[in-house]
Amino acid sequence: MSTIETTGADLRTNWAGNVTYRAREVVRPTTLDELRTAVTSNPRVTALGSRHSFNLVADTDGVQIALGAMPEVIEIDSERRVARVAAGLTHARAAAALDEAGFALANLASLPHISVAGAVATGTHGSGVRNASLASSVVGVEIVRASGDVEVLDADHPDLDAHRVGIGALGVVTAVHLAIEPRFDVAQRIHTGLPWEVVDARFEDIMSAGYSVSMFTGYIHDGIRQVWTKRRVERDDPVVDLEDLGAMPSTSPLHPVPGSDNAGVTEQAGVPGPWHERLPHFRSSFTPSAGAEIQCEYLLPASDAVPAIQALRGIGEAMAPVLYVSEIRRVAADTAWLAPSSERDSVAFHFTFHRDPEGVAAVLPLIDAALAPFDARPHWGKVTAMPADQLHAVYPRLGEFAALADRVDPERRFRNPFLTEVLG
Ligand SMILES: Cc1cc2nc3c(=O)[nH]c(=O)nc-3n(C[C@H](O)[C@H](O)[C@H](O)COP(=O)(O)OP(=O)(O)OC[C@H]3O[C@@H](n4cnc5c(N)ncnc54)[C@H](O)[C@@H]3O)c2cc1C
Structure with missing residues (x-):
């Protein structure tokens, strides 16, 4: 039988605790029929995943439906x-x-x-x-x-x-x-201290140095603090030697946020292991039940990566009081209409901020302005200051998506306040 939760204090907020849901209850169906009934018997419903988004995309002024009690298929x-x-x-x-x-x-x-x-x-x-x-x-x-x-x-x-x-x-x-x-197996290595001038000259080479590569920085004088390179053991050839470029191999496990406990990070030092225990930065066996942070992220054409990094360096000092760390990743083009990387090879600029909503709200417009020349698209699960009309400009298929939503959901049962603002 479906369970309905109306109190559970933790469920009233997202994982990070920076937003409180206004949904009056969370329904947990255990079968497909119960799920169908939950949908049709409520005028407003929204699916709730694991609550890891930083905005109200998973909220509703009706009922949230969580699928954790459905059969594990x-x-x-x-x-x-x-x-x-x-x-x-x-x-x-x-x-x-x-x-x-x-x-x-x-x-x-x-x-x-x-x-x-x-x-x-x-x-x-x-x-x-x-x-x-x-x-x-x-x-x-x-x-x-x-x-x-x-x-x-x-x-x-x-x-x-x-x-x-x-x-x-x-x-x-x-x-x-x-x-x-x-x-497949993956081996992960961390290098520290990559100077800005090397990033400017060799960005795409560095991001091609493995199957999955992440750079971590604060956009201040210390350049790229860490480069995480994940290589598929059976097929990756090193394209570039990071030591030749001035970075140092790390001799101990590192957390992306300087000074944080490294107990939860996936195995480093080049030890090969299963794909699912190396591609994520954090171990599945270590469950952070909540996080005192706020994230935002923008994706823009990969060809603009270097000028975008330079623009972000221009606001590095202004972000520093609230920024734990920023992660730079590459994402290949996608055909999903609303993927932030839709139809363009992209560079993603992710920011993990302190859970300081006012402080973050003050720096978001700076990031928007720094990245505006590059047609940056915000991540749907993170915070942004971008108004809806600009979202429609950077996501060219958003209008078509809104029309499809109206066609499949004419009574707007799934239209929560977040979607009303974004889709109209
Ligand atoms: C610590 C941390 C690390 C993260 N790392 C990354 C990262 O590496 N890369 C990245 O891109 N993002 C990352 N994110 C963002 C995260 O992946 C997204 O916010 C994601 O949507 C969260 O999934 P969720 O299951 O928590 O969904 P929720 O936040 O609960 O919901 C998100 C959206 O999914 C919809 N949804 C959920 N379930 C269903 C369903 N069954 N049917 C239809 N719609 C559904 C909801 O309605 C809502 O619109 C990270 C977030 C955190 C907190």
Whole structure:
């Protein structure tokens, strides 16, 4: 039977505790029929994943529906290389099962505790010059519409690209079909102290130095503090030697945020291990139940990476009082309409701020202004100061997406205040 929670203090906020949901209750269906009833018996509903977004994209003035109590489905079609995965599972859970069966996903986000459907719904990504967002692995979607009907969109469905990154507007996804490949091992190494002039001259080479590469910086005098290089053991050739470029290999495990406890980071020092225990920065066995931070992130064309870094260096001192660290990643172009990397090879600038809403609100317009010349697109799951009209300018298919949402949800059952502002 569905359970309904109206009190659970922790569920009233997101993971980071920077926003409080106004939803009057959270319904937890245990079967598809209960889920369909939960959708059709409430005039306003929104699917809730693992609450890792930093804005109100998962909120509603009606009822949130969380899928954690639904059956744990992971079905693998090894011939077609497709896994059918229950929407509410975390990547940690799904990845471990896939690995055990000899398979892998192409990429993962930095934290594996995020739900599979929630991650793809906001265009969540990892890094890699050839790796697109996690939504690019979605080759099918099973979804409960506002009418309660269940629809299955397969790889040939004309609207699949609209559904890959659905920001909760099109229905409650019950399962995603994910492209899988044979499992692989990854070795991760960290280098410190990469000077700015090297980044300016060799950005794309450095970001190509592994299957997945991340740079961490504060945009101040100390350049790139850390470069995390994740190489696929069986196939990566080093394109560039970071030591030749002036960086130093780290001899002890490092956390991206200077001074933070490194207990939760994935194994470093080049020790090979399973893909799902190296591609994320944080271990699945270490569960941060809440985080005192606020994140924002912008994606822009990869060809503008160096001038964008220079623009951010211009506001480095202004951000410093509230910035823990910024991560720079590469994301390959995507066909999902609302992926922040849609139709363009992208560079992603992620910022982890102190949980200081006023301090963060003061620096967001500076970041917006610094990145405005580059047509930057904000991440759907993080904070931004960008107004809706500008969102429509940088996301060219947002109007078409709004029209589709109206078609599949004419009574606007899934339209929460966040979506009303974004979609109109
Ligand atoms: C510590 C941390 C690390 C992060 N690392 C990364 C990273 O490496 N890369 C990156 O790009 N982002 C990253 N993020 C952002 C995060 O991946 C996104 O905010 C993601 O959407 C959170 O997923 P969730 O399951 O918590 O979804 P929620 O925040 O609960 O919901 C997000 C959206 O998904 C929708 N949704 C959830 N479930 C369903 C469903 N079943 N059907 C339809 N819609 C659904 C919701 O309605 C809402 O619109 C990180 C966030 C945190 C807190």
